[in-house]
Amino acid sequence: MAALLGPSGSGKSTLLTILGTLMKPTSGRYTMLGQDLVAADDCALTEFRNRHIGFVFQFHNLLPDFTALENVVFPTAVREGRETAQARARGRDLLVRMGLEARVDFPSANLSGGQKQRVAVARALMNRPELVLADEPTGNLDRDSAMQVMDLIAEINCEEGTTFLISTHDEKIAGLCRRQIVVGDGVVTG
Amino acid sequence: MLYGLKIATRYLTASKAQTALLVLGVAVGVFIFVFMSALIGGLAEFILSRTVGDIRHITIEADDPDPPVLIQRDGHVLAVIERGRTRTATLPDAATYLPLIEKVPGVVAVSPQIGGAGFLARGAQVAQVSVTGLEPGRESAILNLRGYIVEGSERLGSGVVVLGETLADDLSLKLGQTLRLQSSIGASAVLAVGGIYSTGNGMIDASSVYVSLPTARTLFALPQGVTRIEIKLSDLNAADATARRIAALTGLDAVPWTEGAEQLMEALNAQAQTGYFLKTFALITIVIGVASALLLSTYRRRPEIGIMRAMGAGRGFVIFVFVTQGALVGLLGGLSGAALGYLALLPFPSRDAFEAGTLPMDITQGSYGLAITLTVIGAVLASILPARSAARVDPVTAIGQ
Numbered sequence: 001m002a003a004l005l006g007p008s009g010s011g012k013s014t015l016l017t018i019l020g021t022l023m024k025p026t027s028g029r030y031t032m033l034g035q036d037l038v039a040a041d042d043c044a045l046t047e048f049r050n051r052h053i054g055f056v057f058q059f060h061n062l063l064p065d066f067t068a069l070e071n072v073v074f075p076t077a078v079r080e081g082r083e084t085a086q087a088r089a090r091g092r093d094l095l096v097r098m099g100l101e102a103r104v105d106f107p108s109a110n111l112s113g114g115q116k117q118r119v120a121v122a123r124a125l126m127n128r129p130e131l132v133l134a135d136e137p138t139g140n141l142d143r144d145s146a147m148q149v150m151d152l153i154a155e156i157n158c159e160e161g162t163t164f165l166i167s168t169h170d171e172k173i174a175g176l177c178r179r180q181i182v183v184g185d186g187v188v189t190g
Numbered sequence: 191m192l193y194g195l196k197i198a199t200r201y202l203t204a205s206k207a208q209t210a211l212l213v214l215g216v217a218v219g220v221f222i223f224v225f226m227s228a229l230i231g232g233l234a235e236f237i238l239s240r241t242v243g244d245i246r247h248i249t250i251e252a253d254d255p256d257p258p259v260l261i262q263r264d265g266h267v268l269a270v271i272e273r274g275r276t277r278t279a280t281l282p283d284a285a286t287y288l289p290l291i292e293k294v295p296g297v298v299a300v301s302p303q304i305g306g307a308g309f310l311a312r313g314a315q316v317a318q319v320s321v322t323g324l325e326p327g328r329e330s331a332i333l334n335l336r337g338y339i340v341e342g343s344e345r346l347g348s349g350v351v352v353l354g355e356t357l358a359d360d361l362s363l364k365l366g367q368t369l370r371l372q373s374s375i376g377a378s379a380v381l382a383v384g385g386i387y388s389t390g391n392g393m394i395d396a397s398s399v400y401v402s403l404p405t406a407r408t409l410f411a412l413p414q415g416v417t418r419i420e421i422k423l424s425d426l427n428a429a430d431a432t433a434r435r436i437a438a439l440t441g442l443d444a445v446p447w448t449e450g451a452e453q454l455m456e457a458l459n460a461q462a463q464t465g466y467f468l469k470t471f472a473l474i475t476i477v478i479g480v481a482s483a484l485l486l487s488t489y490r491r492r493p494e495i496g497i498m499r500a501m502g503a504g505r506g507f508v509i510f511v512f513v514t515q516g517a518l519v520g521l522l523g524g525l526s527g528a529a530l531g532y533l534a535l536l537p538f539p540s541r542d543a544f545e546a547g548t549l550p551m552d553i554t555q556g557s558y559g560l561a562i563t564l565t566v567i568g569a570v571l572a573s574i575l576p577a578r579s580a581a582r583v584d585p586v587t588a589i590g591q
Contacts, residue, residue: 022500022586043504050502061497061589065204078503082192123501 001157003174004167006183012167015183016133019165020053021045033130050079054124054162058136060116062108062123068095068115069104072122079127087126094122098152114145121152125162134166138173150176194507198514201487209519212483216523217530219476220565223469224531224556230465231555232538234458238426241454246301246332246420247429250442252281282415287440291421294439296432299331299422304406306417307374310353310399312361319357319399321373323406332420335387335400341365342385346402350384354395358386371399373409381405476523476565477572480516484576488512488583495580496588505581512580516573517566524562524569531556 004012017023018030021037030037033052037045054075062071070083072091077083095104098118103111108119117137124132134153138146150173157164166177174180182190202209260269281287284302291300304323309316326346330336335344335352342365344352351371353363363369363383372378381401389395407413421444423432429446436444448455488495495508538551 017586020500046499046502046504049500055500057589061493063494063497065200074498075501077193078498078501078507080193083196127502 001154001164001166001177002179002181003177004165004181004183005169005171005174008169010183011186012183013135014186016135016165016167019131020055020133021049050075051127052130054127054129054132056117056120056124056132056134056137058139060113060120060140062111062116062119064107064109066108067105068100068108068111068119071108071119072126074123075126091122091126094125095119098122099148112145114141114148117141117145117149118152121149121156125156125160128160129162131163131165134164136167136169138168138170146170146173194510195514197511198518201491201511202515202518208483212479212519213523213526215479215483216476216519216565216569217527219472219479220524220527220561221531221534222472223561223564224528224558225534225551226465226468226472227557227561228531228535228551228553228555229549230461231557232550232552234461235552235555236550237454237458245447247423247426247447248421248433248436249445249447250281250287250419250421250436250440251417251445253443280412280415280417281419281442284416284419287419287442290439291419291436294432294436296423296425296428297421298424299328301325301328301331301420301422302403302416302418303420304403304410304412304417306406306410308399308409309372310357310361311370311372312363312367315361317357317361317397319353319371319397321371321406321409322398322400323403323409324400325403329400332422333389333394335385338387338389339385340388342383344385344387344400346400346405347384348402348404349379349381350402350405351381352385352387352400353383354398355386355388356392356396357399358383360396371401371409375409375411377409377411379405379409473564473568476520477568479572480519480569481572481575483519484512484516484573485579487515488576488580491580492583492588495583496585499583499585500589508581508583509574509577512577513570513573516569516577520566520569521562524565527565528556528558528561531561532558 004015006012014023018025021040024038028038032048035048037048040048063074066074069088069091072094073083073087076087076090080087092104095101098121100115100118100122103115103119108116111119117140121137124134132153137153138149141149153164153166154176156162164177166173168174180190181188259267262268288300288302291297302325306321308319308321310319324331324346329344329346329352339352340355342352346352351369358364361369363386365383365386368380368382370378371381379401387395401409403416410417419442421432421436423429426447430448433444433446436442498508499505532553535551535553535556538553539548540553
């Protein structure tokens with residue numbers, strides 16, 4: 001678990017966007033799992049993103065017309081072309097692990113902020129990615145909900161070995177991470 | 191693909207009122223398409239049935255021989271006999287061809303006839319008439335004489351004449367009264383009025399009389415053969431092709447009704463083209479409606495499209511979702527519009543029972559399948575632009591929204 005620290009406008013979100021293959025760097029190299037992600041085309045990047053990277057956004061960004069389970073299952077279903085029973089079972093397991101067993105078939109629009117963010121974490125983990133990029137995952141939550149989400153992230157990091165790179169302003173959240181990376185004016189400074 | 195269909199369906203059902211309005215808009219366009227098809231088709235059917243439906247569709251007439259010319263040995267023409275106004279040519283072997291013609295596909299009736307001009311006299315009153323000799327038993331083969339009879343019967347026995355109501359009024363003739371019919375070659379016969387008809391066509395009702403074929407043979411001194419063969423078809427639009435077939439089969443000059451009916455055909459074509467224009471406008475309205483609604487939807491769902499792209503949905507998947515929405519809207523609108531059109535056409539009388547004063551709508555010509563197919567194709571085409579626009583959404587910008 002690593003925290004990405006830095007003032008607003010320092011380039012944290014841009015770095016996460018590049019690492020998430022949603023944007024290409026104007027110069028330099030980016031290699032992950034042996035794949036050159038700067039040279040890769042849009043199709044290859046989409047496939048890579050789906051298999052190896054998970055995202056958690058500040059505003060959870062769930063699909064509002066879908067249930068919690070449907071949101072979680074999305075990354076697998078979009079790859080396989082349908083919602084398999086296996087995928088639904090894994091999605092359900094993840095939601096149970098997030099403490100949302102009573103909200104599995106709830107429309108995501110009806111969930112509270114904390115619940116939505118936990119669904120977003122479950123969705124990010126659905127395809128068992130090697131890297132989860134979290135951009136201010138607790139920035140929009142109250143203290144209790146924020147700690148709940150961070151506890152879950154820490155638990156999954158320990159149990160499954162998933163790498164989390166968390167962009168945050170909150171030093172307390174950063175303190176929960178094993179490593180802190182400081183960014184200033186587009187440069188990693190520490 | 192199945193998953194894309196699920197997403198597309200969910201998007202449509204998520205905003206039910208908006209989708210219902212969109213489908214309704216498409217349905218109205220399809221309704222207009224169906225209604226116009228039935229109206230234009232019914233109108234053409236009505237006009238054809240009222241103009242050529244009750245007449246021969248193919249006519250076989252013998253060519254008049256060239257008048258003889260008396261030429262001196264040195265080449266000077268001494269005398270020329272000018273062609274008379276009365277047709278004198280006959281088809282002497284008509285009886286041989288009749289069974290052949292009857293077997294041609296599409297032929298429903300064949301009527302050998304002897305026709306000519308004559309005068310109808312009752313006392314001092316005289317009227318010029320067109321005389322047609324029909325084979326007894328085939329009186330209604332071409333003109334539905336039986337259907338037009340207002341008094342008496344259409345049956346043409348020996349010594350019987352059937353004439354129009356206007357002519358009967360002009361000569362103050364009643365059923366059973368006798369009259370003298372003199373042909374253009376001077377032969378005459380005393381006949382009794384066996385039936386009076388009214389076709390509604392002033393020309394026919396005032397100047398056409400029908401006698402039996404044997405009576406016509408006597409009047410026109412034609413012991414064998416006929417002057418023309420009239421043929422009726424099940425599909426009058428097949429007249430050209432069937433005429434060519436009969437000509438090839440018999441070697442006779444078979445003339446379809448379309449020859450000499452250029453003005454009618456032009457009018458029908460103009461009417462059909464008007465219909466095509468109206469239907470095209472209806473389709474254009476559908477395409478614009480679907481395209482604008484989906485463009486709005488694309489704009490509204492930009493953040494969601496961004497999320498989907500971030501989660502690993504390819505551009506092709508996004509295009510499929512939006513094109514499927516267009517196709518579903520087209521299909522639903524097409525089906526409901528066609529159903530509405532069919533229901534709206536139900537109260538109109540069927541094509542066989544068109545009544546004066548009502549719109550001649552033909553429910554069988556609603557082009558329902560075509561309307562649905564074109565609507566789905568149009569809706570799919572209309573959704574391509576919004577779908578491409580959706581696929582080009584930049585996930586970073588969209589998620590930031």
